[in-house]
Amino acid sequence: VIFRIEGEWLAVSTPMLHEIIDVEQVHALLHTIPHRRNPVLMGVINVHGEIWLCVSLKELLGLESVAPTSVTPRGSYKRMMVIHGDGDRWVFPVDEIHGIYRVHPRTFQNVPVTVSKAKTTFTKGIFQWDNRQVAFLDDALLLHHLTRSVK
Numbered sequence: 609v610i611f612r613i614e615g616e617w618l619a620v621s622t623p624m625l626h627e628i629i630d631v632e633q634v635h636a637l638l639h640t641i642p643h644r645r646n647p648v649l650m651g652v653i654n655v656h657g658e659i660w661l662c663v664s665l666k667e668l669l670g671l672e673s674v675a676p677t678s679v680t681p682r683g684s685y686k687r688m689m690v691i692h693g694d695g696d697r698w699v700f701p702v703d704e705i706h707g708i709y710r711v712h713p714r715t716f717q718n719v720p721v722t723v724s725k726a727k728t729t730f731t732k733g734i735f736q737w738d739n740r741q742v743a744f745l746d747d748a749l750l751l752h753h754l755t756r757s758v759k
Contacts, residue, residue: 610706610742611689613666615674617742619735622708624747626697627690629655638662648757653699655690662688662699663754669730693751711735716744 610619640651647667652659665671689702716733730753732746 609689610709610737611702612704612706613669613702614671616669616671617706617737617740618665618669619709619711619742619744620691620750621747624691624693625689625708626692627655628705629688629690629699631686631688631701646757648754650700653688655699660690660697660699661758662701663758665700665702668750668753668757693747694755696751696755698751698754706737709737711737711744 609622609625610617612618637654638651639653641649648663650662650664653662666673687702687705688699689705690697690699692698715735717735719729719731719734730745730750731743733744734741735744736742
């Protein structure tokens with residue numbers, strides 16, 4: 609599943625995807641947790657009558673903010689993405705979702721040395737899509753760090 613946060617195009621494996629929700633449906637349902645200063649944990653959110661943790665992948669991955677442009681790609685608008693794994697569900701905002709894209713494992717490029725030597729790298733590989741480089745995230749590492757970051 610390919611999605612964009614700020615200026616970065618990212619992907620997770622399709623089995624991780626649980627649901628995509630329009631921001632308008634849940635925006636009023638996000639509640640911050642008092643006295644919590646963790647930038648990764650945005651709060652809790654009511655989705656279909658269940659309370660789930662809402663996190664910021666932007667903060668977890670250390671993505672830099674980009675200046676807004678006057679030209680918004682056609683059909684793009686903010687949404688919430690719900691992923692699941694290890695019995696947990698995580699909700700996080702994304703700026704754009706392309707959707708499901710099939711990638712053959714042989715098309716993955718190695719992660720650049722500057723990324724792979726970083727303290728925490730979540731990128732398993734990089735692939736080309738629509739003249740863009742997309743970082744394919746390591747599912748297990750992402751879930752592990754999400755769990756660890758909200759404790």
